[in-house]
Amino acid sequence: MTTTESNELGAEQLRARAAEALTRARARSIALTDAVDDEDLIKQHSKLMSPLVWDLAHIGSQEELWLVRDVGGREPLRPDIDDIYDAFQHARADRPALPLLGPAEARSYVREVREKAFDVLERVPLQGRRLTERAFAFGMVTQHEQQHDETMLATHQLRQGDPVLHAPEPPPARSGALPAEVLVPGGAFTMGTSAEPWALDNERPAHELAVDAFWMDTTPVTSGAYAEFLDGGGYDDEAWWSPEGWAYRTRNGITAPRFWKREQDGWWRTRFGVYERITADEPVVHVSYFEAEAYAAWAGRRLPTEAEWEKSARFDPATGRSRRFPWGDEEPGAEHANLGQRHLRPAPAGAYPAGASPTGVHQLIGDVWEWTSTDLYGYPGFAPFPYREYSEVFFGPEYKVLRGGSFGTDSAAIRGTFRNWDYPIRRQIFAGFRTARDAGPGEVG
Numbered sequence: 001m002t003t004t005e006s007n008e009l010g011a012e013q014l015r016a017r018a019a020e021a022l023t024r025a026r027a028r029s030i031a032l033t034d035a036v037d038d039e040d041l042i043k044q045h046s047k048l049m050s051p052l053v054w055d056l057a058h059i060g061s062q063e064e065l066w067l068v069r070d071v072g073g074r075e076p077l078r079p080d081i082d083d084i085y086d087a088f089q090h091a092r093a094d095r096p097a098l099p100l101l102g103p104a105e106a107r108s109y110v111r112e113v114r115e116k117a118f119d120v121l122e123r124v125p126l127q128g129r130r131l132t133e134r135a136f137a138f139g140m141v142t143q144h145e146q147q148h149d150e151t152m153l154a155t156h157q158l159r160q161g162d163p164v165l166h167a168p169e170p171p172p173a174r175s176g177a178l179p180a181e182v183l184v185p186g187g188a189f190t191m192g193t194s195a196e197p198w199a200l201d202n203e204r205p206a207h208e209l210a211v212d213a214f215w216m217d218t219t220p221v222t223s224g225a226y227a228e229f230l231d232g233g234g235y236d237d238e239a240w241w242s243p244e245g246w247a248y249r250t251r252n253g254i255t256a257p258r259f260w261k262r263e264q265d266g267w268w269r270t271r272f273g274v275y276e277r278i279t280a281d282e283p284v285v286h287v288s289y290f291e292a293e294a295y296a297a298w299a300g301r302r303l304p305t306e307a308e309w310e311k312s313a314r315f316d317p318a319t320g321r322s323r324r325f326p327w328g329d330e331e332p333g334a335e336h337a338n339l340g341q342r343h344l345r346p347a348p349a350g351a352y353p354a355g356a357s358p359t360g361v362h363q364l365i366g367d368v369w370e371w372t373s374t375d376l377y378g379y380p381g382f383a384p385f386p387y388r389e390y391s392e393v394f395f396g397p398e399y400k401v402l403r404g405g406s407f408g409t410d411s412a413a414i415r416g417t418f419r420n421w422d423y424p425i426r427r428q429i430f431a432g433f434r435t436a437r438d439a440g441p442g443e444v445g
Helices: 003-007 011-034 038-042 052-071 092-097 103-123 133-158 223-231 243-252 289-298 306-314
Strands: 181-184 187-191 207-211 214-217 260-263 266-271 274-277 369-376 396-403 420-422 436-438
Touching (some): 011 052, 011 133, 038 052, 038 103, 052 103, 052 133, 181 306, 187 306, 223 266, 243 289, 289 369, 306 369, 306 396
Antiparallel strands (some): 181 214, 260 266, 369 396
16 A cells, blocks of 8 residues: 555545554464463563563553553553553563563453454544544554564574474575675655654654765675675674774674574574574674674675665655655565565575665565664654654664664564664664665766
């Protein structure tokens, strides 16, 4: 569905669209929490992550706050747990010590909240208030749940024990031999959006931005290419690392991407409980910003800026227009991108030719989040909505922007304008990268 089509939907069509999105998110939340027993649900598998049962009840708490209480004007169900499930009140490492709802109580709570939220969806006018215009609040809550589903998927990757999640393998590479890099023309383009119905505050407003011509990797950096950096001593040579990155690497004894291990016959990794040889043509994943930055320096390149990434993903030189997605304005299909936990790994480089951008850049959506060199700030004219804590409180040099989504990102929570961010040390997230370089004077036609 294009932005224009979404904007022209009637109230009942909007309700149906919101209901479908909420239902799909809840089915995924249930699958992720039903995959393990109650002991696993309440256990903290890493101090970097919450217990799965906290995420589940937090999803319900946010839905209650925004859809039941705010949009619906209904009486609170569980005001006594508001503080427990306020993500800003308690660090992840401290959450197991809180009086959390148990698995059965959490499941009952989210079911009751959802029943009331659907009742609100059937009755509330979808106009006259910015929060409900074009069902925005329901889209916001859907994206919040899907984001926590991806967080829970990352917790599954950190848990010990036998595999409990299963999915078919992604498609093979279909594009044949691809060029290593493509030229993205310089000039102005429209970055961000003022029209996307469910776009979040940091994606807004649309604005013109000019970038110089640059070369962009055709696909994300693969595990095979990254292994060459490892085997060439890249983690032992300070020359490739920024001072902050080298201090981080040495302080933490980091010698490879997270979950990788060198065996006599090469590099292996653990993936959702399966110990396997790395797949050479698959995008590397579970690397920090600092590792990505060091690889780029070793390769004689750099990480792209956020603006370069978005121009690669959205700009159509033939029309001068910015698309919603690299392939056009239609919603992602299975032929376009590896999204929605359809597969439990990135797809090989070149697996989605139908998802390529007009300039020939592949796999910008799905597979792995891609680190950019840009710190998180608001766009010119930014205004927080509907609350500062969604993104404004994170603005500053501490956070780096990631783009594009991963195999664990749902289509409801990604688009060409969507912005993610994290600390540059983060490695448990499904993050990889691609590199770029400036175009020389003789390379621009």
